[in-house]
Amino acid sequence: MSNFLNKLIADNLAQVEPSSDQLATFMKELLALDKxxxxxxxxxxxxxxxxxxxxxxxxxxxxxxxxxxxxxxxxxxxxxxxxxxxxxxxxxxxxxxxxxxxxxxxxxxxxxxxxxxxxxxxxxxxxxxxxxxxxxxxxxxxxxxxxxxxxxxxxxxxxxxxxxxxxxxxxxxxxxxxxxxxxxxxxxxxxxxxxxxxxxxxxxxxxxxxxxxxxxxxxxxxxxxxxxxxxxxxxxxxxxxxxxQSVQSRRLAKLKNIVQPSMQEAQPKQQQQQQTVLCNYFSSKLVQNCTCFFENARPTPSLIT
CATH class of the missing domain: 3.40.50.11210 (Rap/Ran-GAP)
Known part of the structure; x- marks a missing residue:
């Protein structure tokens, strides 16, 4: 279960992947953030x-x-x-x-x-x-x-x-x-x-x-x-x-402005990936539960005296 949660948390993290059109602006904003x-x-x-x-x-x-x-x-x-x-x-x-x-x-x-x-x-x-x-x-x-x-x-x-x-x-x-x-x-x-x-x-x-x-x-x-x-x-x-406004608040606001466009573009893709992970997880759990059920329901052979 812990591996599944770790993967789900990693999928929720924003992967900032600016497009080729946004790359020049993205680099300028990063330099402005450093200043x-x-x-x-x-x-x-x-x-x-x-x-x-x-x-x-x-x-x-x-x-x-x-x-x-x-x-x-x-x-x-x-x-x-x-x-x-x-x-x-x-x-x-x-x-x-x-x-x-x-x-x-x-x-x-x-x-x-x-x-x-x-x-x-x-x-x-x-x-x-x-x-x-x-x-x-x-x-x-x-x-x-x-x-x-x-x-x-x-x-x-x-x-x-x-x-x-x-x-x-x-x-x-x-x-x-x-x-x-x-x-x-x-x-x-x-x-x-x-x-x-x-x-x-x-x-x-x-x-x-x-x-x-x-x-x-x-x-x-x-x-x-x-x-x-x-x-x-x-x-x-x-x-x-x-x-x-503290320096930490200003840097956080600037960082949000930088990653927001990339997050909006990546959001549909991330949602689809999360749904796939959930479906695979619950499907595997269903198969495991059914297997355990049938194994437990199998009659025990009687002892011949």
Whole structure:
């Protein structure tokens, strides 16, 4: 019986066999399906602010001298994830033009650990089953708010601002400079720990932890909590939107649109095959039952004493 059920279930599965006329359209739709992101994407823009710096050109220009920046700042950046070459990376890069491409070269194992992840040549990448995160340190203010950066509802943006001096902490003016809904300020203390302050844009705010203003943490712990705060804040904003549709729902709807024409064409053929399987199965069962009945009804020969 189990073999029959397995065969019946297999026959019920849609066999997508597009016709020759539909083949070109079918391949284009498959490529479009591959371009739909499978995970929620997040981008963290990281800046180093020297004492009394005010212009974005000067702040972004600090990344041009990345090797001279404090080691604790660089350790915090690379604690987020793995350093990746953009040209060799097939996941999210923080830029829709360079994300989810075919690998054009092999990832180099001899990358310099403290290479600046500027988003053009390298990024710091982290992912799990539901999220992708790219950390970028812009070198130029012109690249700060390009339309090609992450601007869709599925993901989230966060600015990580390292303050060399706490006197430069101005939460009310930060969004004019960094233009992100969530800004996390970090300041190093004399004991080696890091002080944290959070600023959210005015209006409809979406509170999410685990980070809160006033915490003092180590660099290794802070990287993990920054990552989780960016993910939770974006998730909180998404669930508050009436128009939000998860990436899984979008991919499923697209997949149904692709296979529906082929399923409609194959449905009569599948129904005929299922009817044939059912007829053969019940016919064999009927023969077996009749055989057993006549064998049991055969009289037993009497014993001759």
């Amino acid at each position: 739909i992101v499978a995970k929620a994407t997040h981008t963290i823009y990281t800046y180093f602010v020297r004492k009394a710096q005010k212009s974005m050109e000067a702040i972004c220009g600090n990344m041009n001298d990345f090797h001279s920046l404090p080691s604790i700042f660089k350790k915090l950046i690379f604690a987020f994830g793995a350093l990746k070459d953009v040209n060799c990376h097939t996941g999210w890069t923080g830029n829709t033009d360079t994300s989810y491409r075919e690998m054009s070269a092999q990832q180099s194992d001899s990358q310099e650990f403290y290479s600046v992840p500027d988003g053009i040549e390298r990024i710091v990448y982290w992912s799990d089953t539901l999220n992708e995160l790219a950390l970028i340190c812009p070198k130029e203010a012109l690249n700060l708010r390009k339309k090609t950066w992450d601007k869709h509802l599925e993901g989230g943006e966060m600015a990580l601002v390292w303050l060399q001096s706490w006197d430069d902490y101005k939460p009310n003016l930060g969004h004019e400079y960094f233009d992100c809904p969530l800004i996390v300020y970090v300041h190093p203390l004399a004991n080696g720990l890091l002080r944290v302050a959070i600023s959210r844009c005015t209006g409809r705010q979406f509170e999410a932890g685990p980070l809160v203003s006033g915490l003092v943490l180590s660099s290794h712990t802070l990287a993990q909590m920054l990552r989780q705060t960016a993910i939770n804040s974006a998730r909180r904003r998404r669930v508050q939107s009436d128009l939000y």
